[in-house]
Amino acid sequence: MLELLDIHKHYGSLRANDGVTIAVERGSIHGILGENGAGKSTLMKVLAGFITADSGEIRLDGESLPTGSTKRSLESGVGLLHQDPLHCMPFSVLDNFMLGRPESFILDHSTAQAELNRLSDEFGFSLDPDVPVRTLTIGERQQLEIVRLLSLGIRVLILDEPTTAISAEQRTSLFATLRTLAGQGMIVLFVSHKLEEVDEICDRVSVLRLGRLVGEAELPVPTERLVEMMFGEMIVQSPRVTAEPGEPVIDLESISLHDRLVTLDDISVKVHTAEVVGLAGLEGSGQQTLLRVAAGLLSPARGSVRIGGETLTGRGYRRHLDAGVHYLPADRLGEGLVEGLTVKEHFALAGIEPQGFLLDWERASSEATARIEEFSVKGTVDSTPESLSGGNQQRLLLAMMPEKISLLVMEHPTRGLDIESAELVWTRLLARRSDRTAILFASADLDELLRYSDRIVVFFAGRILAVLDATETDSEAIGYLIGGKERV
Amino acid sequence: MDAVTIASIIAAATPLVYAALGETITEKAGIVNLSLDGTLLLSAMVAFATAQTTGSVLLGFAAAAGTSAIVAGIIAFSSIELKLNQIAVGFVLFLLAGDLSSLLGQSFVREPGPSVPPLNIAGLSDIPWFGKVFFSHNLSVYGSMVLIIVTYWYFYRTRAGLELQAVGERPEAAFARGIHVERLRYIYTFVGGAFVGIGGAAFSLDVKFGWSEGHVTNFGWIVLAIVIFGGWHPARAALGCYLFGALQVVALKLQPTFPSFTQVLGIMPFPVMIFMLVAINRPAFRSLGDRLGLFRRFLRAEAPGGLGTIFERG
Ligand SMILES: Nc1ncnc2c1ncn2[C@@H]1O[C@H](COP(=O)(O)OP(=O)(O)OP(=O)(O)O)[C@@H](O)[C@H]1O
Numbered sequence: 001m002l003e004l005l006d007i008h009k010h011y012g013s014l015r016a017n018d019g020v021t022i023a024v025e026r027g028s029i030h031g032i033l034g035e036n037g038a039g040k041s042t043l044m045k046v047l048a049g050f051i052t053a054d055s056g057e058i059r060l061d062g063e064s065l066p067t068g069s070t071k072r073s074l075e076s077g078v079g080l081l082h083q084d085p086l087h088c089m090p091f092s093v094l095d096n097f098m099l100g101r102p103e104s105f106i107l108d109h110s111t112a113q114a115e116l117n118r119l120s121d122e123f124g125f126s127l128d129p130d131v132p133v134r135t136l137t138i139g140e141r142q143q144l145e146i147v148r149l150l151s152l153g154i155r156v157l158i159l160d161e162p163t164t165a166i167s168a169e170q171r172t173s174l175f176a177t178l179r180t181l182a183g184q185g186m187i188v189l190f191v192s193h194k195l196e197e198v199d200e201i202c203d204r205v206s207v208l209r210l211g212r213l214v215g216e217a218e219l220p221v222p223t224e225r226l227v228e229m230m231f232g233e234m235i236v237q238s239p240r241v242t243a244e245p246g247e248p249v250i251d252l253e254s255i256s257l258h259d260r261l262v263t264l265d266d267i268s269v270k271v272h273t274a275e276v277v278g279l280a281g282l283e284g285s286g287q288q289t290l291l292r293v294a295a296g297l298l299s300p301a302r303g304s305v306r307i308g309g310e311t312l313t314g315r316g317y318r319r320h321l322d323a324g325v326h327y328l329p330a331d332r333l334g335e336g337l338v339e340g341l342t343v344k345e346h347f348a349l350a351g352i353e354p355q356g357f358l359l360d361w362e363r364a365s366s367e368a369t370a371r372i373e374e375f376s377v378k379g380t381v382d383s384t385p386e387s388l389s390g391g392n393q394q395r396l397l398l399a400m401m402p403e404k405i406s407l408l409v410m411e412h413p414t415r416g417l418d419i420e421s422a423e424l425v426w427t428r429l430l431a432r433r434s435d436r437t438a439i440l441f442a443s444a445d446l447d448e449l450l451r452y453s454d455r456i457v458v459f460f461a462g463r464i465l466a467v468l469d470a471t472e473t474d475s476e477a478i479g480y481l482i483g484g485k486e487r488v
Numbered sequence: 489m490d491a492v493t494i495a496s497i498i499a500a501a502t503p504l505v506y507a508a509l510g511e512t513i514t515e516k517a518g519i520v521n522l523s524l525d526g527t528l529l530l531s532a533m534v535a536f537a538t539a540q541t542t543g544s545v546l547l548g549f550a551a552a553a554g555t556s557a558i559v560a561g562i563i564a565f566s567s568i569e570l571k572l573n574q575i576a577v578g579f580v581l582f583l584l585a586g587d588l589s590s591l592l593g594q595s596f597v598r599e600p601g602p603s604v605p606p607l608n609i610a611g612l613s614d615i616p617w618f619g620k621v622f623f624s625h626n627l628s629v630y631g632s633m634v635l636i637i638v639t640y641w642y643f644y645r646t647r648a649g650l651e652l653q654a655v656g657e658r659p660e661a662a663f664a665r666g667i668h669v670e671r672l673r674y675i676y677t678f679v680g681g682a683f684v685g686i687g688g689a690a691f692s693l694d695v696k697f698g699w700s701e702g703h704v705t706n707f708g709w710i711v712l713a714i715v716i717f718g719g720w721h722p723a724r725a726a727l728g729c730y731l732f733g734a735l736q737v738v739a740l741k742l743q744p745t746f747p748s749f750t751q752v753l754g755i756m757p758f759p760v761m762i763f764m765l766v767a768i769n770r771p772a773f774r775s776l777g778d779r780l781g782l783f784r785r786f787l788r789a790e791a792p793g794g795l796g797t798i799f800e801r802g
Pocket residue numbers: 011014015016034035036037038039040041042043083193378379386387388389390391392416802
């Protein structure tokens with residue numbers, strides 16, 4: 001049995017964990033639910049020895065675990081998949097896999113590679129051992145971490161939002177694995193704010209809010225009760241809104257391009273003003289590549305990119321930016337935010353209104369204050385991105401969007417956001433339709449695609465399999481298409 | 489080129505090889521030892537003074553290694569425990585160590601003393617050309633050759649080497665895997681520092697025998713440049729050292745031809761080296777690396793991601 005006893009962790013005056021006590025039985029899958037910034041990641045990092053709690057005790061099978069030492073925690077069999085997986089980016093997949101494993105002094109690459117391949121086959125992951133981790137998607141990096149942790153033979157597996165970037169199919173296989181592992185007596189801690197997932201996979205759930213444990217329940221439990229525990233109130237989802245699409249904003253015609261693992265083959269997509277187009281597909285089926293073409297980060301080998309009637313093929317990111325294209329990457333800390341710079345400095349660098357040569361700190365500061373208020377980022381203008389919770393980093397990125405945008409290109413815009421924040425973010429985004437802003441986004445969340453897009457483009461292996469009207473389809477149909485099959 | 493010239497290039501580069509590999513090891517672990525120019529002076533002085541007083545060359549090398557390791561250790565300590573900026577501390581130590589070498593070395597200026605005895609390797613030194621180039625030196629030179637191979641092997645073939653690189657690349661990732669970030673940073677700063685000291689000793693007890701004020705000044709800076717442009721790769725750094733050695737030998741050979749330019753020729757290798765290093769770091773050169781699979785690491789090597797940063801636990 002795993003026991004967390006009265007864990008306290010403060011950052012200055014902020015109580016990230018405020019006396020949390022949780023007990024988990026051997027062989028069970030235990031959910032940790034909570035809104036963004038509730039303190040879930042903090043608690044898990046304490047458990048894994050990654051950060052030292054101010055006070056409190058951790059016991060595994062009655063024995064007290066040392067805190068603040070990852071080495072001792074790993075030796076005791078506690079392993080954590082971080083919300084933003086920690087990798088040495090220039091190192092190869094295999095090097096990252098071997099790092100920290102009890103390898104022989106002289107590295108035996110072939111044995112480690114065999115182990116890596118065996119485990120990834122088991123879960124249906126495909127990981128190329130020789131490429132640098134830098135070239136992997138976040139989803140693939142999570143897969144690498146899961147495989148690595150399991151190869152360490154751990155007894156307590158902590159997954160901090162492991163499903164935010166993997167496909168439905170991979171999730172099914174991951175869940176199957178988790179059940180098997182639990183069946184073998186492993187303790188699985190599953191951090192999420194997706195209620196359906198927790199409901200599907202967990203035996204019990206603990207709910208955190210503002211650093212405190214606010215409720216526990218045996219599953220299944222009615223969803224409304226969990227929502228109420230998480231947010232302290234009921235969340236009403238606003239009804240679907242639509243707007244009349246107008247002129248094409250971006251016209252991607254017969255785009256062909258080879259990018260890493262996927263080859264785009266003759267892809268044509270148009271997005272009109274005030275229209276929302278969602279891209280569905282397994283991770284790496286080509287939707288991310290197309291988004292990067294639309295943002296001007298990649299130039300197509302063949303085909304043309306027209307924005308607002310002007311041909312911009314191969315003209316680069318800067319030109320796209322000037323044409324009113326705004327891009328939100330999936331890798332928040334890697335591409336979107338600068339570690340070490342404060343929120344205010346982010347606004348000074350890339351705020352709503354472009355700054356002159358001399359920075360106007362006052363304006364940056366007031367801009368930052370207003371925007372983090374509007375997007376309810378839990379933090380101050382002096383917080384650095386790494387001190388924000390995962391979901392709040394995402395909100396910050398969204399808050400930094402300029403006013404005048406003709407096309408918004410987003411990868412996983414609400415990844416890591418709880419339903420309340422996701423709803424808030426989409427309300428803000430859809431409000432931009434009144435300025436005729438067009439939106440092109442990719443998501444792994446079928447419900448999100450269905451709720452907010454007008455049209456859904458389904459990708460499979462670099463091709464477009466179907467273009468669907470969002471009001472005339474359902475998640476089941478898309479689910480099949482994503483796997484390359486028509487509904488049977 | 490004739491064998492004797494090449495042999496003299498290898499000999500001339502030996503102290504630099506020690507220092508550059510030492511600094512590469514330290515920086516791979518994420519710590520910048522900017523004090524190099526001062527440390528080389530101090531360790532050269534200490535080596536000579538010790539060898540002269542005790543009569544033992546070996547003790548001279550050991551004392552130099554120890555001195556330099558202590559200086560490096562101060563940087564590690566102030567970064568890890570006191571969270572001070574490594575560049576600032578390194579610079580202060582550069583000034584301090586340099587001054588200390590002048591102060592403490594006063595009584596050893598232009599004194600005679602023991603030096604590293606030559607050692608031909610029996611059998612191998614008789615091989616035509618090769619024997620002359622590689623096997624007719626002394627222990628200090630052989631040691632530097634072995635060090636290149638061992639460092640390369642250690643970095644890329646051993647578990648400890650992988651951990652060393654991870655600690656410098658992304659300490660959080662290493663820490664998450666149960667690796668003792670602080671401990672390893674201490675160890676490799678010490679070890680790297682010790683090799684820098686051996687480099688200093690290889691100057692004053694061999695290549696640039698003796699001691700005088702400012703005896704090996706500027707070499708530390710060139711070593712720092714070689715480490716950067718060498719892409720933190722041991723073999724590339726060593727190559728940089730030999731290039732510099734070649735420039736020095738060429739300048740020396742030209743001196744009789746242009747007697748009035750002796751001063752200029754003496755310092756020429758420094759700017760020329762910097763230009764060459766800049767040239768080979770052009771993107772074109774690096775993108776070549778992507779195409780040549782085998783040499784990818786050699787050509788593409790880049791700065792450790794966590795170089796000069798302070799690792800803070802939550
Ligand atoms: N290093 C830090 N310095 C200061 N504050 C921090 C630090 N790390 C976390 N916090 C704060 O602690 C609180 C809890 O953060 P935590 O990351 O645990 O939230 P979370 O429940 O994982 O949220 P999410 O669902 O968004 O990932 C947040 O308000 C966050 O800003």
